[in-house]
Amino acid sequence: MASTAAVPNLAFRQLRGQRSAGEFAAVVRRAAREIGEQVACDARYIGRVESGEIRCPNYAYERVFLHMFPGASLADLGFSARESVRGRGARVVSEPPPVHGRRGDAAAPAPAAASPSGPHAPLLPHDSHPHHDHPFLHRDHLPHRDTETDDIPEESDVLRRVFMTSGTTTVAAASLGLGGAPASAAQVSLPAQRRVGEAEVNAVEKAVRQIRLLDDRHGADGLYRRAAQPLRAAYELLDAGTTARRATSDRLYAGAGELAISVGWLxxxxxxxxxxxxxxxxxxATARLAGDAGLEAHAFCNTSFLARDAGRPREAVRAAEAGQRAARTLGSPRLLALLALREAGGRAGLGDRTGCDRAIGRARAAFDRGTAAGDPEWMSFFREAELELLEAQCWSALGDWSRAARHGLRATALQDAHFTRNLALYRAQLTGDLARAGRADEAAATGHQVLDLLTRVQSSRIRGMLAGAARVLEPRAGAAPVGAFLTRHQETFRGAESSPSGA
Structure with a gap:
C-alpha cells in the first residue's frame, strides 16, 4: 500500500545516461558479481528506482550501487535516508514475499525475500577505477548483454530480516530446537521485547553458543532449519535500533554477525x-557496517572454507588473504594460523604445492606461538587436532594420500572425544585418504567407526565424504573387511534416506 506519493529519482536516471534500462541492469548485475553479491536486477527494477517507487534500496543493492559509484552516498544517487523509510512497509510498493521454502522443504523457514541462487563470483573487496566521463562510473562497467542472472530472484535485505506489523517492528520470541536431540537440551530463546538492551544482547550471544554446542554434538542437518528463527530475531533487534550504550550496540552487531556465521556454517x-x-x-556486511575487524576476519575465514568446498579455490585463497589482513591487528596468532590454513587449502585446490607448503609453514609457526588474550571465542575448536586435519585435507587435495593419511591419523588421535561431530569428520577424512592410499582394510575399519558416530551426528558433509571413500573401495569389495563395510554403509544410507529425519 502506498504511504507517500512517488517522487521520480532524477539523479539515478541521470547516472544511467544513454543506456537503456535493460543495459544498465546488466551493468548492475555485473558489478554485483564483482563483489560477490547476487541481485536479479532487470529493466523493471531500474524503472521502479527511477520512478521513485523504491525510495531506498535494500542492503544488497546499496553495496552494489556504492561499489559502482565510489565516493557517492545514497543521497548522491537520489535515494532517501534509510531511517526515513524503515521497513518495506514504508516503500511505495512492497516487494512480494516468497511462496515456498528452499528445495520444496515446507519445514524450512522462509526469509524475508527469496534466497540467492545460481553461479557466484568471489566475495572479495574490489579496487575500482573511475570512468573518465563521470566521477562515479567504472571503466569496466560498459553496456553488455548478460543473461546469467536473469532468472535469479532479487536478494533479500541481508540486514533486514524483520517482521513488520502495522508499520512497526515487533521482536518475536524465537526458540531453537534440534530434531533428534532432547527438547530440554535444545532450547534457545530471545526475549519478546521492543527495547534493545543488555538482556537482548545476552540472548543473542547465548543463541550463538548454543548453536555451536549443538553442532559439535549433533551436526548441522536438522538444526539448520530451526536456526534461521533466532537469526531473524537478532536482525530484527538490530533494525529496531537501540538507545543502549555504544558498547552494548557493538555487542549486538557482533552477536548478530556471529549468529549469521553460525547459521551459515549449518x-x-x-x-x-x-x-x-x-x-x-x-x-x-554487518562487520563492515560496525567496523568490527574480528567479525570481518571470521566471515572471510568461513567464506574461504566454503569456496574451497564449492570448488572455487582461487576465491578461497583471496578470501583467506583478506581475512589475514583484517586479523593482523587483533593480537591472535591462532586466528592467523587458521586463516593461513584456509589459504593453504585454496592453494592445494589450485595445485600449487609450493604455495600450499609455505602457507602451512606460516600456519604452524603462528600456531606454535600459543594462545593469546585476543583469540576469539569461536575458535575453541581450533586445537592441534584441527590443524592436523586441515593439513591432511591439503595433502589429500594435492593427491599425496599417504602424507594425508599420516596427518589424519594424528588428528583422530588428538581429537577431544567431546566433539562428536569432529570425531566423525576426522575419521571420514581419514577413511578416504586410507582408501586412496591403497590401505583398504584400514580404511574399512575406520569407516565402521564413522558409521558408529553417524547414529548421533547429522551432517551431509560427513556422509558425502564417507560415500566418496566407499566408491574408492568398491573395486576391493571382494575382501571381507571391505565388503562388510560397504554392505553396512549401503544399508545405513538407505535407512537414512527413507527416514523422515534424514537430510
Whole structure:
C-alpha cells in the first residue's frame, strides 16, 4: 500500500545516461558479481528506482550501487535516508514475499525475500577505477548483454530480516530446537521485547553458543532449519535500533554477525552452499557496517572454507588473504594460523604445492606461538587436532594420500572425544585418504567407526565424504573387511534416506 506519493529519482536516471534500462541492469548485475553479491536486477527494477517507487534500496543493492559509484552516498544517487523509510512497509510498493521454502522443504523457514541462487563470483573487496566521463562510473562497467542472472530472484535485505506489523517492528520470541536431540537440551530463546538492551544482547550471544554446542554434538542437518528463527530475531533487534550504550550496540552487531556465521556454517555443513554464502555475506556486511575487524576476519575465514568446498579455490585463497589482513591487528596468532590454513587449502585446490607448503609453514609457526588474550571465542575448536586435519585435507587435495593419511591419523588421535561431530569428520577424512592410499582394510575399519558416530551426528558433509571413500573401495569389495563395510554403509544410507529425519 502506498504511504507517500512517488517522487521520480532524477539523479539515478541521470547516472544511467544513454543506456537503456535493460543495459544498465546488466551493468548492475555485473558489478554485483564483482563483489560477490547476487541481485536479479532487470529493466523493471531500474524503472521502479527511477520512478521513485523504491525510495531506498535494500542492503544488497546499496553495496552494489556504492561499489559502482565510489565516493557517492545514497543521497548522491537520489535515494532517501534509510531511517526515513524503515521497513518495506514504508516503500511505495512492497516487494512480494516468497511462496515456498528452499528445495520444496515446507519445514524450512522462509526469509524475508527469496534466497540467492545460481553461479557466484568471489566475495572479495574490489579496487575500482573511475570512468573518465563521470566521477562515479567504472571503466569496466560498459553496456553488455548478460543473461546469467536473469532468472535469479532479487536478494533479500541481508540486514533486514524483520517482521513488520502495522508499520512497526515487533521482536518475536524465537526458540531453537534440534530434531533428534532432547527438547530440554535444545532450547534457545530471545526475549519478546521492543527495547534493545543488555538482556537482548545476552540472548543473542547465548543463541550463538548454543548453536555451536549443538553442532559439535549433533551436526548441522536438522538444526539448520530451526536456526534461521533466532537469526531473524537478532536482525530484527538490530533494525529496531537501540538507545543502549555504544558498547552494548557493538555487542549486538557482533552477536548478530556471529549468529549469521553460525547459521551459515549449518547451511554449509548440510550442503546448502548457496544459503551458506548468503549468510556469510550477511555477516561480512554487518562487520563492515560496525567496523568490527574480528567479525570481518571470521566471515572471510568461513567464506574461504566454503569456496574451497564449492570448488572455487582461487576465491578461497583471496578470501583467506583478506581475512589475514583484517586479523593482523587483533593480537591472535591462532586466528592467523587458521586463516593461513584456509589459504593453504585454496592453494592445494589450485595445485600449487609450493604455495600450499609455505602457507602451512606460516600456519604452524603462528600456531606454535600459543594462545593469546585476543583469540576469539569461536575458535575453541581450533586445537592441534584441527590443524592436523586441515593439513591432511591439503595433502589429500594435492593427491599425496599417504602424507594425508599420516596427518589424519594424528588428528583422530588428538581429537577431544567431546566433539562428536569432529570425531566423525576426522575419521571420514581419514577413511578416504586410507582408501586412496591403497590401505583398504584400514580404511574399512575406520569407516565402521564413522558409521558408529553417524547414529548421533547429522551432517551431509560427513556422509558425502564417507560415500566418496566407499566408491574408492568398491573395486576391493571382494575382501571381507571391505565388503562388510560397504554392505553396512549401503544399508545405513538407505535407512537414512527413507527416514523422515534424514537430510
Amino acid at each position: 547451511a554449509h555443513d548440510s550442503g546448502r552452499f548457496d544459503d551458506a554464502r548468503s549468510h556469510y555475506a550477511e555477516a561480512l
